[in-house]
Amino acid sequence: MKILVCISKTPDTTAKIAFTDNNTKFNEAGVQFIINPYDEWYALVRALELKETIGADVHLITVGGADNDAIIRKALALGGDEAFRINADSADSYYIAAQIAAHAKEKQYDIIFTGKETIDYNGSGIGGMVAELLELPYVSIAAKFDLNGTVATINREIEGGEEICEVSLPVVVSCQKGMAEARIPNMRGIMAARTKPLTVAEPVAADTLTSVMSFELPPAKAGVKLINPDNVAELVKLLHEEAKVI
Amino acid sequence: MSILIFADQAHGKIKKAALEAVQYGSKVAAQLGTTATALVLGPADNAELAALGNYGATKVLHVADARLQEVESTVYTKIITEAADKEGAAVIVFPHNFDGKAVAPRVAARLKAGLVAGAVSYPDTANGFVVKKNVFSGKAFANINITSERKVIALTPNTFPAVAGAGTAAVEAFAPAINDADFKVKVVKTETVSGDIPLTEAEIIVSGGRGLKGPENWGILEDLAKALGAATASSRPVADAGWRPHHEHVGQTGLTVRPNLYVAIGISGAIQHLAGVNGSKVIVVINKDPEAPFFKAADYGIVGDAFEVVPKLTAAVKEFKGQ
Secondary structure: OEEEEEOOEEEOOOOOOOEEOOOOEEOOOOOOEEEOHHHHHHHHHHHHHHHHHHOOEEEEEEEOOHHHHHHHHHHHHHOOOEEEEEOOOOOOHHHHHHHHHHHHHHHOOOEEEEEOOOOOOOOOOHHHHHHHHHOOOEEEEEEEEEEEOOEEEEEEEEOOEEEEEEEEOOEEEEEOOOOOOOOOOOHHHHHHHOOOOEEEEOOOOOOOOEEEEEEEOOOOOOOOEEOOOOOHHHHHHHHHHOOOOO | OEEEEEOOEEOOEEOHHHHHHHHHHHHHHHHHOOOEEEEEEOOOOHHHHHHHHHHOOOEEEEEOOHHHOOOOHHHHHHHHHHHHHHHOEEEEEEEOOHHHHHHHHHHHHHHOOEEEEEEOOOOEOOOOOEEEEEEHHHOEEEEEEEOOOOEEEEEOOOOOOOOOOOOOOEEEEOOOOOOHHHOOOEEEEEEEOOOOOOHHHOOEEEEEOHHHOOHHHHHHHHHHHHHHOOEEEEOHHHHHOOOOOHHHEEOOOOEOOOOOEEEEEOOOOOHHHHHHHOOOOEEEEEEOOOOOOHHHHOOEEEEOOHHHHHHHHHHHHHHHHHO
16 A cells, blocks of 8 residues: 655744735745645544554655755654655646656555645645546545545535545545544654655656736724623624624 | 636535626626636536526536536546537636535646636736635735636635626536546435535624533524524634534634624634634624634624623524514
């Protein structure tokens, strides 16, 4: 069993979001970077659980510069076996998916896990694009993944419920909450991660189909209008007459 | 040239987010001087399909095949890309809901079309084809230029409300070749949360946090939700403690919602929670702590004990609705 987990570097969930260079770049000053939570807590940890229960080689891949190496080492410390970094910087999901697909085509994985989206670009596109480029089945936004031989049973979220699906491997799955319980790396894992293989490869030729022109912050709220707790009818009136939402 | 909109359905009913996508697509079509075609997969009756004309589609392609009741991304991609070719679609619009997220990236990759997922604006074609989208989990926006010839836009639900007009659409059966073997992912069971309004489609959401002290106290929140016709949600600590099911968890690592009205009860307003809700049009915060950070993100606030305020608010809403 060979599993590929796609990981991405994102700002910490508490990071202050600000931009520089005339609002064209994310301001990284003072920002802590982490493994994208969906990639780590659900995709990677589910892969590690499968490794522990049925045996699997867990490979990690990220597309990015050398500043990604810290989060890759952390993913190795959690229990990944081997990591690959495609040395390219891009915010275009097609370009990134093409890099992952080129790697996966060569390695022939049974399962490719991604997070359901990254918490920075919120693209939610990598899994589906990788699946399409490899012509593999794709199950999106999975909350549960079980294996019985080479058939996977997967719960995926739909509007107002869940679908339980069956699919034969190989498969691409995007993961969300429910897949696994978050872990923290232990000292043994951190020591072992130092010597695990991290291969840096140059990107394959691929098109970039989108580009970020600029960022903007949402307009600031006008300020809260406080209502006396003894006069809740006033709130109902405001919601109806002023805000027009009820 | 045309604009193609994937309008997803559940049990033959076109979803609200899909109606919004159709209306959005028809406005993009008008902007580009062309027409909008909606594509519906799976059984749906003719009146439901023709009604898409009210949202600006001039043509509705319908694949009635019962095997398309649920989304199979490979099969859906095959059909959507065939329809896009048949219609000469320059732009393909999806609702950015669960179905859209399952299919739009595949379609984009197949067509080598740039994808903007989570769009919140019409394209600005003054200098390229620039669409604004949510980034940093609702804490910011990015303006993305799609540079490929064909474009895929997945529209954030509840960004532009769908308003029915007087237009009409011609419904046309579409029958691309689909084999049983194409269905790689088989749905063996569907579990719906009965009677609830899906959070991502809800116009009003009432959400509770640790301030409610325990799952046994959710009754007052549910009463208010019922009075408002709202869906219920929770903060992450509540979901993690098992007080409420995980699918109700709203926030950075849970669902992102953008209802017209979000009522937060006993939620302090950590930055991760705000990320999931700050697209809401109006936010009401009820919290006994006047220092709760959520008040800074709120439009209206009540500083008070939820156990006293919420039942009173429910009564006031009932009285208002009874008028």
